[in-house]
Amino acid sequence: xxxxxxxxxxxxxxxxxxxxxxxxxxxxTAGSYTGDANQRGHTTHADSHAxxxxxxxxTGSARDPHGCKCNGSRPPPSERLxxxxxxxxxxxxxTPRFIDPKLGRIFANTFPNCLDTTVLKSDGATxxxxxxxxxxxxxxxxxxxxxxxxxxxxxKDPGLKAMLCGAIRRQARQVRTNRYANAFNLGEEAAGHKAxxxxxxxxxxxxxxxxxxxxxYELNSLANVLRLSTLYHTATGDLDCFRRxxxxxxxxxxxxxxxxxxxxxxxxxxxxxxxxxxxxxxxxTDTLMNSGRGVPAKRCGLSKSYFRASDDxxxxxFNIADxxxxxxxxxxxxxxxxxxxxxxxxxxxxxxxxxxxxxxQSHGIAVDPTGAAHYVYECDGFGSAVFMDDxxxx
Numbered sequence: 001x002x003x004x005x006x007x008x009x010x011x012x013x014x015x016x017x018x019x020x021x022x023x024x025x026x027x028x029t030a031g032s033y034t035g036d037a038n039q040r041g042h043t044t045h046a047d048s049h050a051x052x053x054x055x056x057x058x059t060g061s062a063r064d065p066h067g068c069k070c071n072g073s074r075p076p077p078s079e080r081l082x083x084x085x086x087x088x089x090x091x092x093x094x095t096p097r098f099i100d101p102k103l104g105r106i107f108a109n110t111f112p113n114c115l116d117t118t119v120l121k122s123d124g125a126t127x128x129x130x131x132x133x134x135x136x137x138x139x140x141x142x143x144x145x146x147x148x149x150x151x152x153x154x155x156k157d158p159g160l161k162a163m164l165c166g167a168i169r170r171q172a173r174q175v176r177t178n179r180y181a182n183a184f185n186l187g188e189e190a191a192g193h194k195a196x197x198x199x200x201x202x203x204x205x206x207x208x209x210x211x212x213x214x215x216x217y218e219l220n221s222l223a224n225v226l227r228l229s230t231l232y233h234t235a236t237g238d239l240d241c242f243r244r245x246x247x248x249x250x251x252x253x254x255x256x257x258x259x260x261x262x263x264x265x266x267x268x269x270x271x272x273x274x275x276x277x278x279x280x281x282x283x284x285t286d287t288l289m290n291s292g293r294g295v296p297a298k299r300c301g302l303s304k305s306y307f308r309a310s311d312d313x314x315x316x317x318f319n320i321a322d323x324x325x326x327x328x329x330x331x332x333x334x335x336x337x338x339x340x341x342x343x344x345x346x347x348x349x350x351x352x353x354x355x356x357x358x359x360x361q362s363h364g365i366a367v368d369p370t371g372a373a374h375y376v377y378e379c380d381g382f383g384s385a386v387f388m389d390d391x392x393x394x
Contacts (some may be wrong), residue, residue, distance in 0.1 A: 031332060033324035035357050074109050075116055082119040086157035087112050087150060114146040119163065121186060125241060128166030129186050137192065137213035139183045140171060141309060144224040145393055151228075151235045164232055165241035168248070171225045174211075175251035178204060179258045180275050182221045182311065183213040197292065199276040201261075217275050219262070219305035219322040220394060222255045226329040233336050242340055249342060252333060256349050259326060263355070265299035265381065266290075266317075277306060285312035298381030301359025309392040316378035316386050320364040324375075325394040327353045327360070 077083065091108050098104030120136065121129040130143040147167055154161040174184045180200045185192055188210030198204065198215040229248070232241070242248045261274050276292035288294040294306045295317050302318035303326065330353035337346035366376050366385055376385040 031328040033328050035324070035327070035360060073105075074112065080112075080116045082115040082122055082163060084112070084115055084150065084153070084157050084160040084163075086153040086160055087115060089156075090153065111149070115150070118146060122163045122166055124159075125162040125165040125169070125244070127170050128163050129170060130167060132183070135183075135213075136190070137183045137185055138170070138174070140174065140221040141182070141218065141224045141393065143167060143171065144228040147228060148231065151231050154232065154236050161236055161238070164228075165238065168229050168232060168241055169245070171228065172247040172251035175222070175225060175254055176247055178212050178215060179222070179251075179254045180217040181212045181215045182218050182307070183216075185211055185213050187211075193279065195280070197276075197278040199273060199292065201274045214311075215277060216307040216311055217262075217277070217305070218307045218309060218311070219259065219303055219319065220309045220325055222258060223322065223325045223329040223394075225251065226255060226333045230329065230332040230336055233339070239339060242336070249340065249345070252337065252349075253345055256330070256345065256352060259303045259330075259356075260352055262304040263299060263301065264304075266293060266296040268299065275306065288313055295380060296382075300363045300381035301355050302363060302379070302381065303356060308390065309394065310390070314378055316380040316384060318363070318379050318381060320360060320375050320377060320379065321390065321394045323356050323360055323364070327357045330356075 074080070091111060095104045095108045098107065114130070118131045118133060119128060120131045121127065130138055130146055132139045132142045132146075147164060150160060151164060154164055174181070177184070178200060179202075180198075183192075190210075190213070192213035193215070194210075196215060200215070204212075204215075229242070229252075232238070264274070270293065273293050277288050277294075278292040279287040281287055288306055290296070294304070295314065297304055297317040300318070302320075302323050304317040305314060305319040305322045306317070307313055308319060309322075330349040334346040334349045334353075337343075337349065360375070363379050363381060364375055365373050366387060367373050374387065377388045377390065379385040
């Protein structure tokens with residue numbers, strides 16, 4: 001089982017539950033990218049996933065009879081931010097089945113941790129705000145991966161289903177607020193990186209700046225929005241969640257448009273960039289070169305991502321993992337768009353996915369000295385590439 005840990009390097013996740021869940025409980029219908037030179041664009045539905053979980057801080061500590069030095073346990077029911085009968089039933093069913101009771105204890109504490117400690121606001125299907133953990137802001141990527149383990153249980157718990165729908169609708173409004181932002185505040189007066197010099201098209205307004213915690217553009221953020229929506233629809237069959245307002249369709253259109261806009265080479269929009277980001281910092285990976293425009297890119301069919309899933313600046317502008325992730329999610333969302341009666345946007349998503357896929361095969365593969373071909377991590381369209389791995393999602 002392959003499990004990715006979101007935000008591990010920045011110290012915001014305690015994702016032990018993801019290991020247990022992936023091994024014992026959950027299966028996902030999310031496709032994984034398996035394109036190659038001979039099978040361009042084919043996908044498989046065997047993707048495993050993980051979620052971020054942050055330990056609840058309690059006074060004192062506890063030692064169970066089996067000698068597990070667990071630092072406390074779950075918050076009491078009255079202090080939990082969200083309760084799900086379906087999640088509690090899974091905990092009750094599976095915890096006694098662990099051969100090692102220490103692992104059972106870890107599972108019982110961590111599987112519900114996102115619900116217990118990070119669902120800061122839930123107004124049913126209208127609105128849900130999920131903080132990343134130690135920061136009271138909502139990352140598009142993190143919120144999706146925090147909630148994914150509960151999606152297969154949504155059909156068993158109307159309250160859980162409504163909460164997930166609320167998160168989908170919140171993400172849609174966030175994308176409409178600023179399609180290039182990676183993290184958002186609950187209110188306009190909250191904290192955040194308001195001193196950053198950010199250029200976006202459409203442009204920011206003062207009010208929108210207050211709602212944005214950080215404006216680092218990451219292609220995976222938009223792909224994760226699509227992922228939560230499509231997996232929710234697959235698990236529940238619910239279309240009403242997407243029909244209740246114009247936000248979701250508008251956000252889907254904005255995502256497709258943004259990915260396409262970012263296929264441009266640097267020479268095409270240098271004078272008037274669709275996105276630029278500058279931060280006064282001593283950390284090079286927290287800002288972009290070329291007056292915020294980033295590393296030069298040549299149009300090649302791939303879509304730029306200025307920052308990685310770690311929120312660190314890319315070395316080269318076309319992140320292959322993010323582009324492959326986008327291929328899978330654009331194809332997946334096409335089915336949902338078709339079900340909603342928007343065939344034209346569905347066709348646009350499929351066409352964009354094909355363009356990205358073809359470009360991955362043309363520019364995202366390098367041959368090593370033995371003649372073996374490998375996907376690179378990043379490239380620039382000019383012929384340069386970075387060959388490395390990144391323990392993150394995707």
